[in-house]
Every structure is written in C-alpha cells, then in structure tokens.
Amino acid sequence: xxxxxxxxxxxxxxxxxxxxxxxxxxxxxxxxxxxxxxxxxxxxxxxxxxxxxxxxxxxxxxxxxxxxxxxxxxxxxxxxxxxxxxxxxxxxxxxxxxxxxxxxxxxxxxxxxxxxxxxxxxxxxxxxxxxxxxxxxxxxxxxxxxxxxxxxxxxxxxxxxxxxxxxxxxxxxxxxxxxxxxxxxxxxxxxxxxxxxxxxxxxxxxxxxxxxxxxxxxxxxxxxxxxxxxxxxxxxxxxxxxxxxxxxxxxxxxxxxxxxxxxxxxxxxxxxxxxxxxxxxxxxxxxxxxxxxxxxxxxx
Amino acid sequence: xxxxxxxxxxxxxxxxxxxxxxxxxxxxxxxxxxxxxxxxxxxxxxxxxxxxxxxxxxxxxxxxxxxxxxxxxxxxxxxxxxxxxxxxxxxxxxxxxxxxxxxxxxxxxxxxxxxxxxxxxxxxxxxxxxxxxxxxxxxxxxxxxxxxxxxxxxxxxxxxxxxxxxxxxxxxxxxxxxxxxxxxxxxxxxxxxxxxxxxxxxxxxxxxxxxxxxxxxxx
Numbered sequence: 001x002x003x004x005x006x007x008x009x010x011x012x013x014x015x016x017x018x019x020x021x022x023x024x025x026x027x028x029x030x031x032x033x034x035x036x037x038x039x040x041x042x043x044x045x046x047x048x049x050x051x052x053x054x055x056x057x058x059x060x061x062x063x064x065x066x067x068x069x070x071x072x073x074x075x076x077x078x079x080x081x082x083x084x085x086x087x088x089x090x091x092x093x094x095x096x097x098x099x100x101x102x103x104x105x106x107x108x109x110x111x112x113x114x115x116x117x118x119x120x121x122x123x124x125x126x127x128x129x130x131x132x133x134x135x136x137x138x139x140x141x142x143x144x145x146x147x148x149x150x151x152x153x154x155x156x157x158x159x160x161x162x163x164x165x166x167x168x169x170x171x172x173x174x175x176x177x178x179x180x181x182x183x184x185x186x187x188x189x190x191x192x193x194x195x196x197x198x199x200x201x202x203x204x205x206x207x208x209x210x211x212x213x214x215x216x217x218x219x220x221x222x223x224x225x226x227x228x229x230x231x232x233x234x235x236x237x238x239x240x241x242x243x244x245x246x247x248x249x250x251x252x253x254x255x256x257x258x259x260x261x262x263x264x265x266x267x268x269x270x271x272x273x274x275x276x277x278x279x280x281x282x283x284x285x286x287x288x289x290x291x292x293x294x295x296x297x298x299x300x
Numbered sequence: 301x302x303x304x305x306x307x308x309x310x311x312x313x314x315x316x317x318x319x320x321x322x323x324x325x326x327x328x329x330x331x332x333x334x335x336x337x338x339x340x341x342x343x344x345x346x347x348x349x350x351x352x353x354x355x356x357x358x359x360x361x362x363x364x365x366x367x368x369x370x371x372x373x374x375x376x377x378x379x380x381x382x383x384x385x386x387x388x389x390x391x392x393x394x395x396x397x398x399x400x401x402x403x404x405x406x407x408x409x410x411x412x413x414x415x416x417x418x419x420x421x422x423x424x425x426x427x428x429x430x431x432x433x434x435x436x437x438x439x440x441x442x443x444x445x446x447x448x449x450x451x452x453x454x455x456x457x458x459x460x461x462x463x464x465x466x467x468x469x470x471x472x473x474x475x476x477x478x479x480x481x482x483x484x485x486x487x488x489x490x491x492x493x494x495x496x497x498x499x500x501x502x503x504x505x506x507x508x509x510x511x512x513x514x515x516x517x518x519x
Contacts (some may be wrong), residue, residue, distance in 0.1 A: 149423045174303070229314045238305065294356075 010011025014072055017082055021089045025063055028093050029056070032101050033113060052118050058130035059100070062137030066092045069141040090142060091151070095158050099136045102162060104129065107169050110181050114281035125145055127192035134201030139165065142207045146214060153217055160221060161210065166226055168202040170175070171232075175239060176273060183265065190270030201281025205231045208285040224235045227288055239282035248272055331365070331381045334409040337400040340379070341471055345372030346382075348400040349414045349451065350380075352496050355480040367399075368449065370405035371416075372424065376449050394474070395496055396451055396482055396489030411474040413482040414450040416465055418443075419457050427459070451492035455481065 046053040070088050072081040076095035107128070108116075116122040117129075143161050147154035172180060176194055183191035209227040248269070311371075329340055337348060352366035365388060367379045391399060394411040401408040401417040418424040418439070424446070426441040436456040439446045447453070461478055468475035476483040483489055490497050505513070 226314070226318055226321065229310065229317060233307070233310055234315055 010074060010078065013078075014082075014085075017085065018067060018089075021067070021086065021093075022063060023062070023088075025059075025093055028097060030060060032097050037050075049118070049121055051121045051123050054123070054126040055113075055129050056116050058133035059097075062096060062100075063093065065097055065134070065137040066069055066141050066144065069144050069229075088144070088149075091154070091251040092140065095138060095154075096140050099140060099158070099162055099165075100132060103132055103136060103165055103169060106166055107132070107180075108184075111184065116184075120187070122184070122187050124187050124189055124192040127189075128184070128195050131192075131196040131199040135199050136165070138203050139207055139210070142210045146210055146220075156217060156221075157210070160224065161206065164206055164209075164224075165202070168206065169199070171202070172198050175236070175277075178265075178270075178273070186265075188265055188270075190265050193267070193270035194273035194277070197277040201277040204278075204281045204285055205235065206290050211289075231284050231288050235280055235284045238283045238287075239276060242276050242280055246272075246276075303347055310418070328364075331383045331387060333384065333387050334400060335430070337409075338402075340381070341371075341400065341402055343369070343374045344402065344404065345417065345421075346370065346400075346402045347398045347414060347417045347450075349396065349398050350394050351378070351396070351451075353388060353392065353395065361385065366499030368396060368451075370446070370449050372418075385470050393484055395484045396441060396486065396493050397474070397476070408469075410469060410472060412465060413457075413475065413477055415446065415452065415457075416475075418446065419462055419465070430456075437462070451489065453488060453492050455488050464496065 044053065044056070067089060070092070071087055074081055076084075094201060106111075108125070111125065116125040139161050140158070143157045144154060147157055172195060176198065178191050178194050180191065180195065182289070205293075209224050209231065212220070212223060212227075250269075312504045317396045320462070331340070341348060347370050349370070350365060351368050354364045354366075355361045356364070361382045363385055365381055365383050367381070369377050369379050370517040391411075396414065398414045398416055399409065399411055401412075403417055403421075419437050420427075424443050425437055427435050428438045430436050438456070447455070464478050465475050476486060477488070480486055481488045
C-alpha cells in the first residue's frame with residue numbers, strides 16, 4: 001500500500017512539475033510574440049479576441065503533444081528524472097517555437113501577426129496557425145523520439161525536418177485551386193479548412209517518413225529523403241483519383257467565371273478540399289510505409 | 301503540361317536517388333553474363349558452382365543466383381549476385397554444375413560437373429585403383445573436404461567419367477555426367493543440394509489452392 005501511495009505522490013508531483021514547465025512556456029511565447037505580452041502574462045479574455053485565443057492555445061496543445069514524448073525514468077532517481085524532463089522540455093520548447101516562427105515566416109511572409117490577429121481578428125489566419133502548431137508539434141515529437149536523447153541527432157533531424165516542412169508548405173499552391181494570399185486577406189474560411197487539411201496531411205506524411213528504425217544517421221536521413229520524394233509521387237495519384245471518384249459541381253461551367261469563383265470560396269469547397277488532402281495523405285503513408293516487399297532471405 | 305513535366309522529373313529524381321543512395325543497392329554485385337565472373341572471382345584454381353536461383357518482382361523481375369566459390373588454396377565462400385534475365389534463364393538447367401573455372405590465366409565457361417577443374421590435376425589428387433579394379437579420382441589429404449564442398453557426397457569420378465568430360469569439353473557441349481548424375485535431374489545434385497529441391501519450392505500452386513491456404517492461415 002505504501003509503495004502504491006508513494007507512486008501516486010510521485011505522479012502528482014510530476015504533474016505539478018509539467019504545469020510549472022508550461023508556466024515557463026508562457027514567458028517563452030512572449031519572446032516570439034512581444035506584442036501580446038500584456039494579454040499572455042495577465043488574465044486572458046477569450047471572448048474579446050477568439051482569433052488570438054485560438055492562436056495562443058494552439059501552442060499549448062502543441063507543447064502538450066511534445067511533452068507527451070518525454071519519459072520520466074524513476075529508476076534513476078526522482079530529482080534526476082525531473083532534471084531530465086526540465087532539460088528536454090526546455091529544448092523542446094525552444095525548438096518548437098523556433099520551428100513555428102520559421103514556418104509561419106515562410107507561409108505568412110505577406111502578413112503580420114499584430115495586424116491579422118490583434119487588429120483584424122482574422123479567424124482564417126488563426127486556424128491556419130492552429131494547424132501549423134499541431135503539425136509542427138507532432139513532427140517535433142516524432143523527431144525527439146527518433147533522436148533517443150541525443151542532442152546532436154536531434155539537431156540534425158530537426159533541421160532536416162524543418163527543410164522538408166518548409167518545402168512542403170509551398171506545395172499547397174501547386175495542388176489547390178484556392179489562392180492563399182488573396183483569400184487570407186479576405187478572412188476566407190474555405191481557405192483555412194482546405195489549408196488545414198493540407199497541412200495536417202503533409203504532417204502525417206512527413207511524420208511517417210521519419211518514423212522508421214535507425215542505426216546509422218546517414219542511412220536514416222537517406223531513407224527519409226527517399227520516402228519523402230516517393231510520397232510526392234504517390235500523393236498526386238490519390239488526390240487525382242479521389243477527385244475523379246467524387247467530382248464536385250462548381251457553378252454552371254458554361255456560365256460566368258465569377259459563379260465558379262464564389263462556389264470555390266464557399267465553406268463546403270474548403271471542407272471538400274481539406275478532406276481530400278487528408279485522405280490522400282493517409283493513403284499515401286499506407287503505400288509508402290505499409291508495403292512489405294520482403295527479402296530474398298527465405299530462398300537464399 | 302507543366303505539372304506533367306514536373307511529375308516526370310520527380311519520378312526520374314526518385315529513381316536516380318534510390319539507385320545511388322539506397323543501401324539495398326550496395327553489396328550485391330551484378331553479373332551480366334558468364335564473362336563477368338572474371339571480375340568477381342579473384343582466387344586462382346577456382347571453380348564456381350551454381351547452387352540456387354531465385355526471381356523476385358511482379359512485372360519487372362530481378363534475378364538472383366547463389367554460387368559456391370571453391371578456390372584451391374583459399375576458404376570456400378558463398379556468393380549472391382544479381383544477374384541478367386538471359387543469364388538466369390540460360391542457367392536454370394545448370395543447378396549444381398560448375399559454370400566458371402579459372403586455372404592460372406585460363407578461364408572456362410562451359411557448364412560441367414563440379415570439381416571438373418581438379419580431376420586429373422596432380423596438385424589436388426591422384427588416380428587410384430579401388431577394390432573393384434576401377435580407376436577412380438582421389439583428392440589428396442589436404443583437400444579431403446573437397447567432395448563435400450563440391451556436392452559429390454559419396455561419388456568418386458572414374459576414368460570413364462573423366463574421358464567423357466574431356467570429350468564434351470572438346471565438343472563444347474555441357475556435360476551432366478555419363479548417366480546425368482549432375483544438374484537439376486541428377487541424383488547426386490538432388491541429394492547434395494536439398495535446399496533448392498525442397499518440396500515447398502518445387503510445387504506450383506494454382507489460385508484455388510492458394511486461396512484455400514490463405515483462408516486456413518488467416519481465419
């Protein structure tokens with residue numbers, strides 16, 4: 001009984017420590033978004049600016065996803081496991097925020113956080129940012145798990161992941177009929193659902209490329225690169241196939257171009273594209289990772 | 301058109317990268333034809349025996365062959381190579397035979413029973429008369445394990461075997477033994493290379509049997 005109670009106490013103390021780390025994250029957030037210092041460090045008023053609330057709390061969800069990959073090893077001692085969590089937690093926070101900053105600088109190169117979120121309360125911007133936060137967190141978690149407590153490998157894989165994500169976000173303009181910059185200025189929700197589906201799909205694909213056994217970092221990186229290029233080949237096949245299987249009606253095709261444009265900007269089209277992107281991505285991961293070609297071993 | 305061009309470039313890029321970088325592409329040597337043995341086999345007084353063959357792939361097959369390389373004064377080793385379709389098909393009937401022999405600077409590519417290089421070579425053994433009065437080839441003590449490596453079992457080549465072999469060599473015809481003891485139909489080959497002739501590997505399943513076996517295994 002005493003042992004069980006001791007373990008419960010340890011769990012409660014560790015939960016409190018994780019909360020403390022998240023409290024520290026509030027201050028880290030301010031480094032990248034100094035304009036929200038007043039909102040973040042004092043009481044938050046969600047009803048005042050839903051876009052800002054979504055933007056801020058998406059980071060919290062992201063941090064929670066990353067923290068879930070760090071393990072406490074109680075057998076090496078309580079304080080040592082706390083120290084381990086503190087070190088890797090801090091590294092995770094820094095890498096996560098840095099990744100988000102870089103990716104958002106690429107995607108929102110025409111936009112400013114203060115203008116879009118604080119002044120214009122752009123929900124489309126906030127939702128896209130939310131998807132980025134989730135995807136980057138999921139990828140950072142995957143990379144941290146693959147690094148297996150090696151800081152050098154973590155840095156190499158993180159940089160590699162960032163390059164792949166950086167290229168992948170640019171891929172949206174090739175495969176979507178929606179124009180990111182124009183519709184984002186218009187606070188269009190169709191765009192945010194379409195882009196959300198795309199970014200989550202891309203996240204699934206990249207995470208699945210990183211999720212493999214690794215013995216040698218060079219061979220591992222080569223395998224990840226090959227899988228990424230293979231995904232780029234397979235993904236359009238599924239996307240085209242799904243669009244052919246489920247064709248959509250976009251206005252009267254003999255009618256005015258404006259009608260088709262309005263239909264594309266509707267919420268329904270955003271859902272449609274988003275779901276097509278996610279489905280195609282999940283199916284791509286299956287084709288890239290779940291086919292076992294076997295070896296010549298049973299014969300030789 | 302632009303997207304199609306980009307997609308084609310992507311496929312070419314993938315194939316190129318996979319060929320250059322993939323670890324599975326390294327380590328297995330490619331054998332276009334028997335002439336390629338010269339580059340692979342380094343030892344002197346060597347004989348290369350085909351002991352297994354296998355094809356993988358669905359539409360585009362990749363052919364693998366496994367050889368036992370016996371060199372006069374070196375260790376016996378097994379070698380797996382990727383081969384061309386023509387070479388693999390040509391050698392389907394040469395299981396258990398020696399496909400390549402190298403003696404000093406002389407190379408031979410005619411399929412012959414394993415050990416043909418050493419029979420009659422006094423460096424490796426000598427002709428002896430047995431109790432039945434037959435003249436048979438016996439390896440020197442240093443090479444006492446050669447019959448095992450060569451897949452002879454209890455077989456001992458006699459003078460008749462040797463003469464018929466020499467005659468086949470002069471006619472440039474493959475030789476399977478006076479009573480076809482070697483090769484896929486030969487008793488000696490079948491006995492000494494049992495892995496290749498396993499029942500499971502030999503039987504050809506029809507679709508019905510395959511489906512029945514699948515349901516038995518999975519449900």
